[in-house]
Amino acid sequence: MVPVSVVIITKNEADVIQRSVAMARLITDDIVIIDNGSSDDTGKIATEYGCRVFQKNWDGYGANKNKGIACARYNWILSIDADEIIDEELVTALHHLHYNNPDTVYNIRFKTYFGDKLISFGSWGRDHHVRLFHRGTVKWSELPVHETLLFPKGTKQKTLAGFIHHYSVKNEKECREKALHYALLSAKKYYHIGKKSNFIKLYLSPAFNFLRNYCLYLGFLDGWEGWCIAKNTARHTWLKYHHLYQLESMPIQKTYQSDNLLYMYPQIKQTS
Template sequence: MNNNFSIVIICKNEKGNIERVLQSLAGVSSDVVVYDSGSTDGTLESLQTFPVRVVQGPWHGFGKTKRHAVSLAQNDWVLCLDADEAIDTELQQTLKTLQLANNQVAYRIVFKNLLGEKHLRWGEWGGDQHVRLFNRTVVNWDEAIIHERLIIPSSVTIQQLKGHVLHRTMKDTVEYSQKMVQYALLNAEKYFRQGKRSTWVKRWLSPPFAFAKHYVFGLGFLDGWEGLLSARMTAFYTFLKYARLRELEKRETSNGRRETEETLPL
């Protein structure tokens, strides 16, 4: 067991995944923190059977919530995982013996993304890899409500770890479609706050381009039915995101016009 780093997981209603993840982490770190933001499906009861620290609190958006959860770790070195991300045997062994002496190094891990039981090797999910192990005094999450990113200074060197994160993206089309709607609406809100616009090109051309990029040019068709499903869902997500952003823009314009009319002298 490695006492030099903590493992941090955020979750809500992940009973179907959290047990698998925690089983894969057995004996890897002496400090595992699970931040739960309101589970009602039995997740908390499942967590009681594992040697982890459970912290319950509000949801602040993906970036802020992960940043807060990282602050709860006992160690400055932190491995961040989502509740649907387990680790394979090779990564387990790598982490158990890893020496963490230089806080100017962050570690990247290759992901194996699964749709149901299908490993997606091509398209949007193929060749996926992310920095997930870092020293929080140097690297940390931004505060984005969705599509959060790590803020990594240019002085930090990225090294690759042996092994894989096994990411179970969605179990079926129901969960897939629900997540795409949720993420599209949240990202539209994010874009609106950033002042981005829903142009004609974005609304009409971005969805088919996203499909072609991942299914044709990214060779997603080699993943069979799951490759087609993934590419179509991404195109739908892209369309919905810009459609919702257009609604937010029109609402702002309408409210501004109304306020102007109310202030005009009679």
């Protein structure tokens, strides 16, 4: 075992969490699950695999990941999602690290799947993220969506051998639903920080994103799945600026509490 705590945020992940925590057990005796009121067997499965499960209210992706970090036994944190599985090469790399420099963070490459198909091209085929870090120097931003890690000046970044395998969506329906979900969250975030919608963002940005994913990044080589990913990436871009335009145009009707900030926004008429 290595001095790393694995932190996972979940809600109703019973169909995928078993494989994730089984591989995580190969590196650590401390797997922290921050559960947001699952109604399936997520908590039961995680507990059977020796995880420590904490029920926490949902305050956003970054905020709940920080809650998990606070519950961890070790200072080094490997942050993954329930639908992400570390592979044996990454397990070996983690066992060979010295964990003696809190000013270094570790980038990990991803292999992302559409159903059971590995996506080799497009933006999904180029995916990588910093997921291993020391909690004394690094934490998650507490934004409603697209949370990022906050690094102090002078942080060094290294890339580990191995991959995290991300089982992103099961089918086209889930791909569409995710595009809409994250578009709504992004629109609310943009509205709060004062970002504006305009013609270029509404119409040219979606077209550019499609061409970049499908043509420039060779997404067409992934076949039908590559087409679906490029299409829904463009759709996500259009939706977030469309809903941002709605927010800008309507009177404030509703409030919600997220990430310790009070967000004021109009009631959006959802476009799918």
